[in-house]
Amino acid sequence: MNVSFEKYHGTGNDFVIVDASVCVPNRAGFAREACDRADGIGADGVLFLALEPNYRPPRVVMTLVQPDGSTAEMCGNGARCAAVWAAEQADTDEVMIDTLAGTRYASIDDDGATIEMGAPDFSPNGVPLAQDEPLIREEIGGYEVTAVNTGVPHAVAFVDDVDSIDIEQDAPAIRHAEMFPEGANVTFASPRNGGFDQRTFERGVEGETQSCGTGAVAIAVVARRLGITEEREISVSPPGGNLEVALGERYATLSGPVEPEFEGRVRISTAGRLDLEA
Numbered sequence: 001m002n003v004s005f006e007k008y009h010g011t012g013n014d015f016v017i018v019d020a021s022v023c024v025p026n027r028a029g030f031a032r033e034a035c036d037r038a039d040g041i042g043a044d045g046v047l048f049l050a051l052e053p054n055y056r057p058p059r060v061v062m063t064l065v066q067p068d069g070s071t072a073e074m075c076g077n078g079a080r081c082a083a084v085w086a087a088e089q090a091d092t093d094e095v096m097i098d099t100l101a102g103t104r105y106a107s108i109d110d111d112g113a114t115i116e117m118g119a120p121d122f123s124p125n126g127v128p129l130a131q132d133e134p135l136i137r138e139e140i141g142g143y144e145v146t147a148v149n150t151g152v153p154h155a156v157a158f159v160d161d162v163d164s165i166d167i168e169q170d171a172p173a174i175r176h177a178e179m180f181p182e183g184a185n186v187t188f189a190s191p192r193n194g195g196f197d198q199r200t201f202e203r204g205v206e207g208e209t210q211s212c213g214t215g216a217v218a219i220a221v222v223a224r225r226l227g228i229t230e231e232r233e234i235s236v237s238p239p240g241g242n243l244e245v246a247l248g249e250r251y252a253t254l255s256g257p258v259e260p261e262f263e264g265r266v267r268i269s270t271a272g273r274l275d276l277e278a
Helices: 027-034 076-090 167-175 213-226
Strands: 002-010 013-019 046-052 059-065 094-099 102-109 112-116 138-140 143-149 153-158 185-192 195-202 207-209 233-237 243-247 252-256 259-268 274-276
Touching: 002 076, 013 076, 027 046, 027 059, 027 274, 046 076, 059 076, 076 094, 076 102, 076 112, 076 213, 076 252, 143 167, 143 213, 153 167, 153 213, 167 185, 167 195, 167 207, 185 213, 195 213, 213 233, 213 243, 213 252
Parallel strands: 013 046, 059 094, 153 185, 195 233
Antiparallel strands: 002 013, 002 259, 046 059, 094 102, 102 112, 112 252, 138 143, 143 153, 185 195, 195 207, 233 243, 243 252, 259 274
């Protein structure tokens, strides 16, 4: 069985895109192999996208399967990549994206894509947390952590210098803490002139990614909550580039560049293995 794919990235957060009309019997297994950077295509996730062009604006249903085979509710950079892909397919500059976290509006221009990210949720049920009160500046794994759901759970810690963090060593204790019954992305941030630097250890990827859109929004909303900034338009810089977060009264938006990388085909063998063709 042959499967065509396209590869996109948003500030280094990269995704294999597969048209959801193509039957992939085992999406979890496909994602595990496709995302493998040594023997597969290499990516932070696989986006299965179903475009419905007759809606106004066009609608795309997004399912993100992560490298460990799990399905994520939302991904800011993944949704921005999906928006650009769908806009090119439908010849438009705005789309609606249906995610497991809800429907999100996106607009596309020469600088990339801007997407609604929904309302951040600090509540214990919304994150979720294994306690009855919000988690604000509590010590977990040696860091002062604040928890928020910005489409997926995030544990945010502000530090003096994100580059000094041994993220692969320090983040797993927070990611797997009993406080987070469904786990959490772990996002470290340090203030800089005009915004924040960011590093994120992603649940499902089980490692650091070059960028995390939900993490950038989490930094912005937590910084506002803690009084670290009073700004509503906040620049966040993960290793892969620059993102812009705008905090509105009801929801946040995330903006940044999106780039196509390449396209190709893989053959799924009867044993479920992937063979790269192009």
